[in-house]
Amino acid sequence: MSEGFIEVTSAAELRALVGEPKQRALAKERTALHDRDIEWLAASPYCLIATSGADGTCDVSPKGDPPGFTLVLDRKTIAIPDRPGNRRADGFTNILENPHVGLIYLVPGRTETLRINGRARVLRDAPFFDRMIVKGNRPRLALLVEIEQVFFHCGKAALRSALWDPGTWHPDALPPYPRIVKDVQHTEETLEELERYYGAEYLDRLYTY
Numbered sequence: 001m002s003e004g005f006i007e008v009t010s011a012a013e014l015r016a017l018v019g020e021p022k023q024r025a026l027a028k029e030r031t032a033l034h035d036r037d038i039e040w041l042a043a044s045p046y047c048l049i050a051t052s053g054a055d056g057t058c059d060v061s062p063k064g065d066p067p068g069f070t071l072v073l074d075r076k077t078i079a080i081p082d083r084p085g086n087r088r089a090d091g092f093t094n095i096l097e098n099p100h101v102g103l104i105y106l107v108p109g110r111t112e113t114l115r116i117n118g119r120a121r122v123l124r125d126a127p128f129f130d131r132m133i134v135k136g137n138r139p140r141l142a143l144l145v146e147i148e149q150v151f152f153h154c155g156k157a158a159l160r161s162a163l164w165d166p167g168t169w170h171p172d173a174l175p176p177y178p179r180i181v182k183d184v185q186h187t188e189e190t191l192e193e194l195e196r197y198y199g200a201e202y203l204d205r206l207y208t209y
Helices: 011-018 023-027 035-043 090-097 127-132 156-161 177-184 191-197 200-204
Strands: 046-052 058-064 071-074 077-081 100-106 113-123 142-153
Touching: 035 113, 035 142, 046 090, 058 090, 071 127, 077 127, 090 113, 100 142, 127 142, 177 191, 191 200
Parallel strands: none
Antiparallel strands: 046 058, 046 100, 071 077, 077 142, 100 113, 113 142
């Protein structure tokens, strides 16, 4: 499988290929939230959280809620509510072993992203949980992130992919999700049962444990 592959094996080789970053790219890192970062978090309904376990096993988990779901507790600390999901808790398990996390915040229609890196803790309660109630759901867990690095990432990746251009969207090029589930994993449910599960009632269960 690896025949013909030429691997990069050193930082010096990598730097020779990609070049040196511009001073602007180096200078954009900050260690606390700017007002513009806080505005971005208030507008963002979706983020991706990257974690790694003690053995190096990695996970990236999406989190989404109404815009502003991430609470800014101070300029060095944010909190992210957990909502009912598949109960795998891969990211939380990783954080218990290794607190380092990386987050990317998206705002629909904007090609740029906000990146936050820091150290996280898993909380089972705190006074601010009452500020995270959505549709009657008070989270059972929340992620507290102590910020070590924050910066905006330019929009080249989104521009190259035409991510937000509806003319490039072709969701029907793929089978419906119930069909995918049935094809890629063993399930006791029939396809018809999966279609019902992921149907209209699925939206009603978004905040139900």
